[in-house]
Amino acid sequence: MSQNPHLPVTGSNQTGNLIATGNKLLQQAKGAYSAKIRRDQPTALVFLIDQSGSMNEGELDIEGVSMNKASATARIINKTLSELINRSTTREIELANYVYVSIIGYGLNGKVDFAWSGKLKGKQWVGIVELNEAAEYVKIVKEKKGPNGTKKLVEYQAKSWIQPIADARTPMLAAMTMATKLVDEWIKNGHQNSYPPVVINITDGEATDATNNELIEAAKNIKQLRTNDGHVLFLNCHLSDVEGKAVIFPDDIGQLPNNSYAKTLYEMSSVMPDVYNDIIQGQLAVAATKSSMRGMSFNTDGSRLIKFLNIGSYSK
Amino acid sequence: MLGFEFMWANAVKPRETIMQDARFIAAHQLHCRYAAVADGAGGMGVFVDKWAQKLVNALPDMPFATPAHLADWLLPIAIDFFETHEPEAEQKKLTELFWDEGSAATLCALWLNYAEQERTLATYCIYGDSPCMRYQPNIGQLMMPPHLSRLSDFSGRTNLLNWSAYHQFKPDCCHIHSFEPVAGEIILLASDALAQLVLTRYLLSQPDKPECVSQLQQAAAASGLHRQLIAANQKADLPDFENWLHNLLQTLTPPNQTESPLFKELLYDYYQQGLIDDDDYTLIAIHAVAPVV
Numbered sequence: 001m002s003q004n005p006h007l008p009v010t011g012s013n014q015t016g017n018l019i020a021t022g023n024k025l026l027q028q029a030k031g032a033y034s035a036k037i038r039r040d041q042p043t044a045l046v047f048l049i050d051q052s053g054s055m056n057e058g059e060l061d062i063e064g065v066s067m068n069k070a071s072a073t074a075r076i077i078n079k080t081l082s083e084l085i086n087r088s089t090t091r092e093i094e095l096a097n098y099v100y101v102s103i104i105g106y107g108l109n110g111k112v113d114f115a116w117s118g119k120l121k122g123k124q125w126v127g128i129v130e131l132n133e134a135a136e137y138v139k140i141v142k143e144k145k146g147p148n149g150t151k152k153l154v155e156y157q158a159k160s161w162i163q164p165i166a167d168a169r170t171p172m173l174a175a176m177t178m179a180t181k182l183v184d185e186w187i188k189n190g191h192q193n194s195y196p197p198v199v200i201n202i203t204d205g206e207a208t209d210a211t212n213n214e215l216i217e218a219a220k221n222i223k224q225l226r227t228n229d230g231h232v233l234f235l236n237c238h239l240s241d242v243e244g245k246a247v248i249f250p251d252d253i254g255q256l257p258n259n260s261y262a263k264t265l266y267e268m269s270s271v272m273p274d275v276y277n278d279i280i281q282g283q284l285a286v287a288a289t290k291s292s293m294r295g296m297s298f299n300t301d302g303s304r305l306i307k308f309l310n311i312g313s314y315s316k
Numbered sequence: 317m318l319g320f321e322f323m324w325a326n327a328v329k330p331r332e333t334i335m336q337d338a339r340f341i342a343a344h345q346l347h348c349r350y351a352a353v354a355d356g357a358g359g360m361g362v363f364v365d366k367w368a369q370k371l372v373n374a375l376p377d378m379p380f381a382t383p384a385h386l387a388d389w390l391l392p393i394a395i396d397f398f399e400t401h402e403p404e405a406e407q408k409k410l411t412e413l414f415w416d417e418g419s420a421a422t423l424c425a426l427w428l429n430y431a432e433q434e435r436t437l438a439t440y441c442i443y444g445d446s447p448c449m450r451y452q453p454n455i456g457q458l459m460m461p462p463h464l465s466r467l468s469d470f471s472g473r474t475n476l477l478n479w480s481a482y483h484q485f486k487p488d489c490c491h492i493h494s495f496e497p498v499a500g501e502i503i504l505l506a507s508d509a510l511a512q513l514v515l516t517r518y519l520l521s522q523p524d525k526p527e528c529v530s531q532l533q534q535a536a537a538a539s540g541l542h543r544q545l546i547a548a549n550q551k552a553d554l555p556d557f558e559n560w561l562h563n564l565l566q567t568l569t570p571p572n573q574t575e576s577p578l579f580k581e582l583l584y585d586y587y588q589q590g591l592i593d594d595d596d597y598t599l600i601a602i603h604a605v606a607p608v609v
Contacts, residue, residue, distance in 0.1 A: 145482060146395075146398060146481065147397075147481055148391065
């Protein structure tokens with residue numbers, strides 16, 4: 001028979017100190033990425049997608065299927081949005097607009113524009129409810145494992161909103177400028193108390209409309225935007241042709257290969273708030289003791305890239 | 317020989333309509349008494365409310381002797397649940413989520429069985445962060461399970477029972493302990509948000525104990541949510557722990573009676589005051605009563 005460890009069973013000084021400490025901590029807790037994401041207090045998510053010609057190259061393994069960078073980007077964004085819809089469904093009954101999403105593509109015809117297609121073409125922000133209603137479906141067949149480990153081929157319908165595009169140049173600065181204006185207006189339009197928006201940039205190469213320093217300055221403009229709960233987070237996924245070990249949430253620029261563009265994206269990326277430590281460790285087995293992790297991935301494999309996007313997009 | 321009085325209550329998460337906690341009490345036979353709470357994990361998989369209910373409804377009359385016994389019990393339940401709900405997942409276009417994430421819940425179950433010489437042995441089995449707590453009013457002591465002995469232990473992700481083979485049972489995360497209840501003690505099975513409130517109120521009632529102060533500071537450092545809850549509880553105008561707990565227990569009812577709205581009203585009031593996290597609230601209280609001589 002075992003006995004549980006028990007707690008001590010009886011200092012006005014200590015009480016006073018405890019209360020003072022508590023008040024201080026409560027004050028510090030404000031603006032600390034702790035705002036609840038609710039239907040009456042939604043948050044925002046923006047994807048910036050590189051649609052340049054070079055995205056037609058490369059080979060990424062996404063859930064056991066090999067595909068080029070443009071197809072991989074479309075697949076993982078569709079999967080992330082699908083996951084967001086699942087998480088926004090209140091106890092499997094009612095879908096609610098907990099998150100508003102925008103997708104900005106840069107490179108198609110050398111320009112920057114909202115990348116929604118089909119029923120959502122021309123839209124800027126799309127709430128989760130409308131996102132779900134506008135989904136197209138593609139048939140997927142994959143091998144899955146049942147509860148006793150037995151495998152079988154399972155056919156299901158996966159939701160899809162964007163198609164892979166790989167066209168011309170890489171006007172990334174113009175995309176970032178557009179995102180800055182979009183998010184700034186969203187915050188000012190009654191969302192000052194919301195959980196801070198997240199902007200996620202997925203790219204494979206150098207920008208063709210800016211120097212590295214200009215990109216870093218533009219990233220500062222995004223990161224300076226804030227709600228009362230904290231600064232906007234800017235995350236970058238680098239799908240590079242440069243050889244180098246996969247890196248995710250690095251805490252030191254030296255972890256990246258000697259490539260100026262990878263290092264620029266590192267400098268552009270937000271330092272992840274401490275509240276993300278647990279989930280980053282839990283999802284990606286990255287040490288939670290790091291206090292200066294940047295929201296960046298470099299040549300990460302498909303499954304970890306999906307987790308990176310899920311972490312950034314409130315899906316997990 | 318001790319007698320045991322069972323009381324319970326639950327309240328759905330504020331602004332929600334579907335409860336994802338499940339509870340069960342079997343107290344009708346002297347040789348077969350047990351109670352359980354399961355907390356469906358809303359952030360993982362689908363049909364979590366049904367899975368939590370399935371777990372508590374399927375408990376055996378006797379406690380699990382080892383984690384391996386729980387694993388053996390779990391597999392046929394997992395297969396049955398999967399086969400029952402796969403068609404529903406397909407109909408609701410949730411197939412991928414159903415297969416990949418399954419359905420997940422915590423489990424806290426307590427059995428009361430006779431030992432020799434009219435003693436009663438209590439055995440609990442916990443998987444996850446829904447604890448079995450023991451409060452002994454005569455010495456003013458609250459006991460927590462070893463893996464949830466500190467408030468900061470409730471921070472971060474917890475382990476969950478899942479039917480899916482992608483989220484396998486971990487024997488090291490299954491905690492089985494036995495103890496002999498004493499007359500007057502109150503055994504509490506609770507889902508995590510309410511358990512944390514109980515522990516917080518207890519720790520705040522012991523300002524002269526460095527261990528309690530240390531726990532509060534550690535929890536506040538570990539999580540912004542804990543910081544906010546602790547600070548709000550410090551400011552709240554509430555009685556000392558024993559009277560506060562008494563007031564809470566007064567809102568529970570025996571399992572064979574119609575529940576009153578008092579528990580829900582009280583917990584929602586605590587939520588409005590920022591004293592407790594936004595979640596489902598479930599509590600089972602088992603009062604060990606001395607025999608009448």
